[in-house]
Amino acid sequence: MDKQSIIKKIKKHKKHPNLRFQLKEKTEEFTDMLFYTLFDIDTPVEDNLNKLEIKFKELVDMACWEINKPCGKVWSHYIIKLPEVLEKLNLDAEAFLACDPASLSVEEVYMAYPGFYAIAIYRLAHELQKEGFPLVPRLMTEYAHRQTGVDINPGAQIGDSFFIDHATGVVIGETAIIKKNVKLYQGVTLGALYVAKNLKRTKRHPTIEDNVTVYANATILGGDTTIGENSIIGGNAWVTESVPANSTVFHTPEIKIKTIPHVS
Incomplete structure (x- = not known):
C-alpha cells in the first residue's frame, strides 16, 4: 500500500x-x-x-x-x-x-x-x-x-470543609452528594451500584451526610445509599445500603498466619 x-x-x-x-x-x-x-x-x-x-x-x-x-x-x-x-x-x-x-x-x-x-x-x-x-x-x-x-466528577456536589487524606485512588461519581466536614481516606469509592447508559439522568451515587469519616479503600455504592451524619465507615467496608446517623460500619477480615516449623 x-x-x-x-x-x-x-x-x-x-x-x-x-x-x-x-x-x-x-x-x-x-x-x-x-x-x-x-x-x-x-x-x-x-x-x-x-x-x-x-x-x-x-x-x-x-x-x-x-x-x-x-x-x-x-x-x-x-x-x-x-x-x-x-x-x-x-x-x-x-x-x-x-x-x-x-x-x-x-x-x-x-x-x-x-x-x-x-x-x-x-x-x-x-x-x-x-x-x-x-x-x-x-x-x-x-x-x-x-x-x-x-x-472527582465535576457534577458531584460537595459541601464545606472537605478533607481527602493521602488522596490516591479516590473516586467520586457524578451524582454523589457530600455534605459538610466529611473526611475521606485513600482508595475510597463513592460509585454507582449499576452501570447502564439509561441511568444517566438518575441519581446513581451515594449521599454522605455531615461529619462522616470514610477510611481507606471503603466502597459505598448506589444513589439510594445515604451515610447518616457522624458515622464512621471502616477501611475496606463494602456498603450498598443506607446507614443511620451515628453508626460505625467495619469490615472484619479473617487473618490466618502460617509459620514454618523450626528446622534444625
Whole structure:
C-alpha cells in the first residue's frame, strides 16, 4: 500500500470534526493559570483575570459546538463566583490542617497536598459545569486526576470543609452528594451500584451526610445509599445500603498466619 492510500484511509476514518486535542492542552493551561491567580501571592490578580478571559474565549471557540447556545456569556457569570470558590477552598485547607497531624502549615497544604489540589480543581470545574459548559470542566478534573490519582466528577456536589487524606485512588461519581466536614481516606469509592447508559439522568451515587469519616479503600455504592451524619465507615467496608446517623460500619477480615516449623 502506497503512502497516498494510507493517508486516504486515515482521513476516511477521522470522522469526528470537533475532536481537537488542542482543547485539552489549552484547558490545562487555563487551569494552571486559574489556580495561580487564586493562590500564588506573586501572581497579579487583575492582570491574570484579563489573561484568563482571553484563554477562556479560546476554549469557547473550540468547545462550544451549539451555535445558538450563548457560551460567550459563561465567563461573566463564572468570574462572579470565584471569590466564593476561594472562600470554600480556604475552609478546605483549614480542614486539612486540622485533620492531619503531619501537616506543618497551611502553606504546605496548598502547595504539597494532592487531595487539596484535586478538591480545588473540582470546585473550580463544578461552578463552570453549572453554567452549562460541560466539556471544559471534565477536562479540568481529568487533569487533576492525572496529577493526583483523585477522580472527582465535576457534577458531584460537595459541601464545606472537605478533607481527602493521602488522596490516591479516590473516586467520586457524578451524582454523589457530600455534605459538610466529611473526611475521606485513600482508595475510597463513592460509585454507582449499576452501570447502564439509561441511568444517566438518575441519581446513581451515594449521599454522605455531615461529619462522616470514610477510611481507606471503603466502597459505598448506589444513589439510594445515604451515610447518616457522624458515622464512621471502616477501611475496606463494602456498603450498598443506607446507614443511620451515628453508626460505625467495619469490615472484619479473617487473618490466618502460617509459620514454618523450626528446622534444625
